[in-house]
Amino acid sequence: MIIPTIPTPDELLDKGFNRAKKAANKARTSKLPRHKKSQIIEETRVTTACQVVKEKLQMILDRVPDIESLPEFYQDYIDITVGVDQMKQSLGALNWAYGIITQLEKDYAKRIRRSPSENSTKLQKQLYGRLASVVNKISKDLDFLDYGKSKLRNMPTINFEATTIVIAGFPNVGKSTLLRQITDAEPQVANYPFTTKGIQIGHLERKWKHIQIIDTPGLLDRPIIKMNDIELNAILAFEHLADSILFICDISETSGYLIENQIKLFEEINTIFKKDIIIVFNKIDLVSDDKKEKLEKYKNIFNDVIEISAFERTGIEKIINRIAKVEKNP
Ligand SMILES: Nc1nc2c(ncn2[C@@H]2O[C@H](COP(=O)(O)OP(=O)(O)O)[C@@H](O)[C@H]2O)c(=O)[nH]1
Ligand SMILES: [Mg+2]
Known part of the structure; x- marks a missing residue:
């Protein structure tokens, strides 16, 4: 403004x-x-x-x-x-x-x-x-x-015609890396309350559909239970905007977060956002064969998991295809 x-x-x-x-x-x-x-x-x-x-x-x-x-x-x-x-x-x-x-x-x-x-x-x-x-x-x-x-300077520039995907997941799970892999240009960085470095907005076109993807570091990357009212309002602004949530789980746990805790965050977000949620298991390149069994167990908790390595660009096309199917909220 x-x-x-x-x-x-x-x-x-x-x-x-x-x-x-x-x-x-x-x-x-x-x-x-x-x-x-x-x-x-x-x-x-x-x-x-x-x-x-x-x-x-x-x-x-x-x-x-x-x-x-x-x-x-x-x-x-x-x-x-x-x-x-x-x-x-x-x-x-x-x-x-x-x-x-x-x-x-x-x-x-x-x-x-x-x-x-x-x-x-x-x-x-x-x-x-x-x-x-x-x-x-x-x-x-x-x-x-x-x-x-x-x-109010450097407010995010939102395209309200576009289908909007909001990224969630703990720090270092690969959110920024993935955003860069699936969107075209450098993401726009805009101010947003409670975010440490602002939010990032990237864009992509798929079958004449405009899709914007928003990363919210400092907001959707920590337990919601511990938040105060204004922080919750800051999140609810995205509830109004998001057509779908892209939840990223670092399956290698190299980010320092146990899968169990990441699933807890997923459940909190799932409760607050009554939205379509896309679940992504990232960093599969770091999962050794002996741990693959454990991974299968977690995969079965969800209906539909997309496994990727944002770093190696594997599974990216699967995500894009899934995102392209997201319906815009009326
Ligand atoms: N090996 C591997 N490293 C990854 C992958 N995705 C992200 N990383 C690394 O994990 C670190 C954190 O990634 P970043 O995208 O900044 O995480 P964010 O905090 O969720 O945005 C960086 O060093 C990335 O290079 C992946 O799929 N495989
Ligand atoms: Mg980041």
């Missing part, structure tokens, strides 16, 4: 007052009826200062997309990253300020026009004070939007 540059209250006011000063100077040098001169100058100052502040507020409001109109995944993303309610509240405050300033601008322009010349400057000063107070009232909101801007 692109949030424009957010000014501080002082920056906003400085800009308004500076432009108002220039406009007033210009008015001063132009031919004006003498008895109206100071009213016209101060009215110019008042309307210019208000206009400039309003323009900037409007620009921010226009450029921040309407959160409710965003796809669910982005709404979830904004919520776990900065909080949707706070975001809406801050935007609401800017809107409020815009309305009040419009009111003040009209009110003071009228008062200056209708009051004797000697009151013009006093009224203009009063307006400046009130304008400053309104802008300072939204100081926290501008702060928050600026924080949001920094937190």
Whole structure:
């Protein structure tokens, strides 16, 4: 999401007052009826200062997309990253300020026009004070939007037309290696809360079908039971997005995780994600013959296991064919 540059209250006011000063100077040098001169100058100052502040507020409001109109995944993303309610509240405050300033601008322009010349400057000063107070009232909101801007940069670019596969499995089981083997270009790396190095998104085309594959290191690679509510929400955003989960089990146990524990993680993920799950046994190149028997036992737990070596590129085509069969959720 692109949030424009957010000014501080002082920056906003400085800009308004500076432009108002220039406009007033210009008015001063132009031919004006003498008895109206100071009213016209101060009215110019008042309307210019208000206009400039309003323009900037409007620009921010226009450029921040309407959160409710965003796809669910982005709404979830904004919520776990900065909080949707706070975001809406801050935007609401800017809107409020815009309305009040419009009111003040009209009110003071009228008062200056209708009051004797000697009151013009006093009224203009009063307006400046009130304008400053309104802008300072939204100081926290501008702060928050600026924080949001920094937190929401490098959001994942999701293709919502594509069939989406989310990879899960303990660290070092071969998730990144597999992602690279089955997708075309370098994966996109994007920020995602609770992930150590962000998420990775790779793409592939199969029979005119666009498929995106997402790796979530730091999220779907550890026991879910131990997670707190926000972490769970971070996972649920993928529940909305995933059409299927690709669960990778390192059958060689060289990653340091026992197969039994990997199966436990699988079961947790299977409970949380009510989705199609593709089970992959990776690193078969590291399984010696005497251990093959043990492997058979585990294979029988599942209906359909794809055995691969991501490293040696064996079984990759089987995975791609299976992925191509995944139906997109309506
Ligand atoms: N021998 C072998 N090594 C693999 C295989 N797949 C991954 N690896 C290695 O396992 C390590 C961890 O792989 P990585 O893809 O980074 O795991 P991730 O943490 O799940 O993303 C790396 O050194 C890989 O080269 C495989 O099928 N066979
Ligand atoms: Mg990895």
